[in-house]
Amino acid sequence: MSERKIRAIVAKPGLDGHDRGAKVVARALRDAGMEVIYTGLRQTPEMIAEAALQEDADVVGLSVLSGAHMALVPRVLELLKANGQEHVKVFVGGIIPDEDAPQLKKMGVAGIYGPGTLTDEIVRDIRAAVLGA
Amino acid sequence: MIDINTILSGNRLALSRLLTQIENDTPEGRAALNDLFPHTGNAHLIGVTGAPGTGKSSLVNRLAYFYRHSLQGQEAKRVAVVAVDPSSPFTGGAVLGDRVRMKDLAGDAGVFIRSMASRGSLGGLATATAGMVQAFDAAGFEIILIETVGAGQAEVDIARLAHTTLVVEAPGLGDDIQAIKAGILEIADILVINKADRPGVENTERALKGMLNLAHPVQRVFQHHGQFMDVEPAVLTESAPMWLPPIQKTVATEGSGITELGSEIERHRLHLQSSGDWERRERARLETELHQLLQSTLVSRWQAGVSENQYQQVFKQLADRQISPRQAVKELLNGGFPK
Numbered sequence A: 001m002s003e004r005k006i007r008a009i010v011a012k013p014g015l016d017g018h019d020r021g022a023k024v025v026a027r028a029l030r031d032a033g034m035e036v037i038y039t040g041l042r043q044t045p046e047m048i049a050e051a052a053l054q055e056d057a058d059v060v061g062l063s064v065l066s067g068a069h070m071a072l073v074p075r076v077l078e079l080l081k082a083n084g085q086e087h088v089k090v091f092v093g094g095i096i097p098d099e100d101a102p103q104l105k106k107m108g109v110a111g112i113y114g115p116g117t118l119t120d121e122i123v124r125d126i127r128a129a130v131l132g133a
Numbered sequence B: 001m002i003d004i005n006t007i008l009s010g011n012r013l014a015l016s017r018l019l020t021q022i023e024n025d026t027p028e029g030r031a032a033l034n035d036l037f038p039h040t041g042n043a044h045l046i047g048v049t050g051a052p053g054t055g056k057s058s059l060v061n062r063l064a065y066f067y068r069h070s071l072q073g074q075e076a077k078r079v080a081v082v083a084v085d086p087s088s089p090f091t092g093g094a095v096l097g098d099r100v101r102m103k104d105l106a107g108d109a110g111v112f113i114r115s116m117a118s119r120g121s122l123g124g125l126a127t128a129t130a131g132m133v134q135a136f137d138a139a140g141f142e143i144i145l146i147e148t149v150g151a152g153q154a155e156v157d158i159a160r161l162a163h164t165t166l167v168v169e170a171p172g173l174g175d176d177i178q179a180i181k182a183g184i185l186e187i188a189d190i191l192v193i194n195k196a197d198r199p200g201v202e203n204t205e206r207a208l209k210g211m212l213n214l215a216h217p218v219q220r221v222f223q224h225h226g227q228f229m230d231v232e233p234a235v236l237t238e239s240a241p242m243w244l245p246p247i248q249k250t251v252a253t254e255g256s257g258i259t260e261l262g263s264e265i266e267r268h269r270l271h272l273q274s275s276g277d278w279e280r281r282e283r284a285r286l287e288t289e290l291h292q293l294l295q296s297t298l299v300s301r302w303q304a305g306v307s308e309n310q311y312q313q314v315f316k317q318l319a320d321r322q323i324s325p326r327q328a329v330k331e332l333l334n335g336g337f338p339k
């Protein structure tokens, strides 16, 4: 067997209709050799957790621009846990106010990325979180 | 070790993890497949193939929904989907996007969708797909839909795996006979013209019909002891009725033609069972699998027994034309093959 393949769900929860950022990240992860399951727009936390379960994901990347992150992200974490997937690393990208970040991290979010983050940094963090650096 | 009872009793997380082990061809995955094998053989495997963007995922979404909600007078069937997308040959990564079109299946515990990257090696893909299908089969999924992009050998391998293969065409991809890939009729049990809401459906249909007529002359001529003989059509229908691939038009985005497609799939299943072809296909598939496994096992055993040095020495003799390729094989097998 060759090196372990990282499987990542990239999802866009919430009602706003922009998934350009999510697509850029999906492509960057692919170019870093990961297998990205792209689930598209308007995903509910239930749909995201279900995808993570069926795909045996290592990582869930959420792109949240709608400002609803304090509702959506904890719900995803909760559902992953309920499914026995607390080992799945959750990363959040989008517009997250500084004051919310520490709280999200405390809930178990592995990384938070604002607009303009270099995708190299995200790739490095995912590798470290999943493979244990 | 994986406890196969978790799989047989329907634990979805255990199944999902097993699928990863099978895909990665780990010893745990192999052992579990050995134990699960006696529980397989109940599912109807349906291949869905065709050029990129013809609407395969949208069709799979509709078909799965049909098996869940629209079976007249029958209990809903449990449906598994294996959706294969290509890996990038440069980075080994992949973006698997088929789930985007399968949102209608969300939240239904009777459906399990698994995306899979082709990971380069064709033989490996076929083996991994077959293994994943076996796991779903043992876990009690009655319908297993396998989506692959139609591309050469992979397409043929999937067709060999499935009981019923749908080849999906769409208007506007170049509708002459040349553009419709040669060889699809060898694998298609049902031809689907999706996007039938688009202009040009008639052309696509005409081209496909033309191909079918070319491929199936009215009377078949069989060779028997070197003599050509005409076989009475009546004889054919009695002993082994022929299956002529029907053409079904669909609009996957709106759901039209799906009930009819479902009936054609069911008609094909009944045909396979009444003609004995179901049994024959199963046997052919198992035989192919056995041969592939034998080959790969023998090769790796031999490789373990011969040193790189030995190999290079023999190869040098071959390259210098001191010995022939056949003599080189003989040399290498004598040198290192464990008897």
Ligand SMILES: Nc1nc2c(ncn2[C@@H]2O[C@H](COP(=O)(O)OP(=O)(O)OP(=O)(O)O)[C@@H](O)[C@H]2O)c(=O)[nH]1
Pocket: B051, B052, B053, B054, B055, B056, B057, B058, B059, B098, B101, B149, B194, B195, B196, B197, B198, B250, B251, B252, B253, B254
């Ligand atoms: N007009 C029309 N568009 C359709 C139909 N079916 C699918 N589409 C659209 O065609 C595009 C491709 O559909 P998919 O279902 O992703 O096609 P696919 O064959 O699975 O694509 P790949 O997996 O990338 O090869 C999407 O934009 C669909 O909405 C249809 O019946 N009519």
Ligand SMILES: [Mg+2]
Pocket: B056, B057, B058, B097, B098, B147
């Ligand atoms: Mg698709």
